[in-house]
Amino acid sequence: MSRWKSIVNAMSFGVLVIDPDAHIQDINHEGESILGTSRKRILNTSILSFFANQQLLLEQIRQCFATGRSINLDELSQLRTSASKPTPVEVILSYHDEMSAVMVLRDMSKRINIAKNNALLFDYHYVERILSEVAHEINNPLSAILGSARLIQESKDTSVIPLASIISEEALRLEGMLANIRDFARPPRIEYGQVNIHRLLKHLVNRQQPLLVQREIEVREHYDPSLPEIAADEEKLYQVLLNIFKNAVEASSLRSSISITTGVSLGDVPGIGYTTWLIVRIADHGTGVAPDHKEKLFMPFFTTKPQGTGLGLPISMKIVSAHGGKIDVESTVGIGTVVSVFLPLKRRQASAHQEVNYDRGQ
Structure with a gap:
């Protein structure tokens, strides 16, 4: 028995x-x-x-x-x-x-989450192919526009120079948008190294000090000193955290605060299955995200910003997913938003750590 x-x-x-x-x-x-x-x-x-x-x-x-x-x-x-x-x-x-x-x-919750992730992955692959073709088609005329704008700026007719500056600025903005599209349209290449997550976060906060001072936003850092280094692509991870942090700053009102917390979670995340996670949580006290918008946050081109491309979070999700991780968002309208980045602590040995340019591509 x-x-x-x-x-x-x-x-x-x-x-x-x-x-x-x-x-x-x-x-x-x-x-x-x-x-x-x-x-x-x-x-x-x-x-x-x-x-x-x-x-x-x-x-x-x-x-x-x-x-x-x-x-x-x-x-x-x-x-x-x-x-x-x-x-x-x-x-x-x-x-x-x-x-x-x-x-x-x-x-059945894990199977449902896996099915949703697979469906989203299928949509991503379709969008990636379309975007790759669109970026290729736009790039050639964009190069011609930029070249023509430079020629106009060199012209002796000073009356056209302001127009050339406008053309050049808008073309450069479009060029930046195309760079984001290319980043989304191709799988991220992850170059593993040993990453000190706290050093990375402190560098990020220091680089954003001018904006934080301007908006009178206080950053409260709560770091778990016991955390080990993690196997990750330092440059791409910085890109993810910078994007989330900037979103928090933009959502925050003047003279408010943003908290950054690190820690370890033991257990299972549906659809992935690692057991030990390093977590980075970035919380703001801003406007919050409406429930119907929350479901669309990781969809390409969805944005509530006038000048946004709607690719920042989808690219961030792709990078974190390529690390075997996950991004979760909890938000309440009028109270604020908490974005949690889960990264696996248990994974294969990484290559030796190398210094990287944190701001490359920003």
Whole structure:
């Protein structure tokens, strides 16, 4: 009996024994994990209390006992646990005898996240191909425009020089936009080295001091001194953190504050599966992001800024994803936004550390 108990406890899905009244008679370790509580606390309590669709589940349990047949619920059920969001689960009921049935619970949140990421990746690949072609087609006439503007500026007719300056400035702005498009359209090449994340962040804050002083924004740094160096591309990681930090500054009002926090997280991030993470959190007390906008933050060309390209966060996400990491955004309108960058601490050995130009390409 103990051998079978060990086997059931080793399973990667929840296994519960329930009676005809839907009371829990036994549960394995994964079942405890999915429900977010211990076996001792839930024995002889109703499984229905964990589900949003209680009536539907009760009907299925009664049907299972009445017919003696297994039942696979057609739709995913929503578990209500201590987690902030309901957990989607697959539910299978299997009749055992007139006093007991086996309920199998499979947490589907990771699979759903992977499916969403794959769908987004497919969209990215399509957009990348289009953007690559667009950038190529625009580049030639843009070069001609810049060349013509320089010739006009060298002209003896001083009345046309201001017009040439306008043409040149706008063409250079378009050239910068094309550079962003090219960055997004091609996979990032990651050159690993040993990165001291705190040195990187301090350098970033120091370089932004003129803007911070101008807007009277205080930066509060809370760094975990125990963090080791991380295997990453220092220059590209700086690009990511600079983009997030600038967004925080732009969202902040005058005489406000931004906090930068580092730490370690132990556990799993859906769809990726590393167990030990270095986290950088950049929090502002700005306007916040509307819920309908939050879902679009990493979509190419979505922006709420008058002069924005909508490529900063998508490029940042690509860079972090190439490191095996993830970016999360939590935001409340009128309160502020917290952007968390997760980077794996456990990964392959990196090449020897080399000094890089932090501001290259900025």
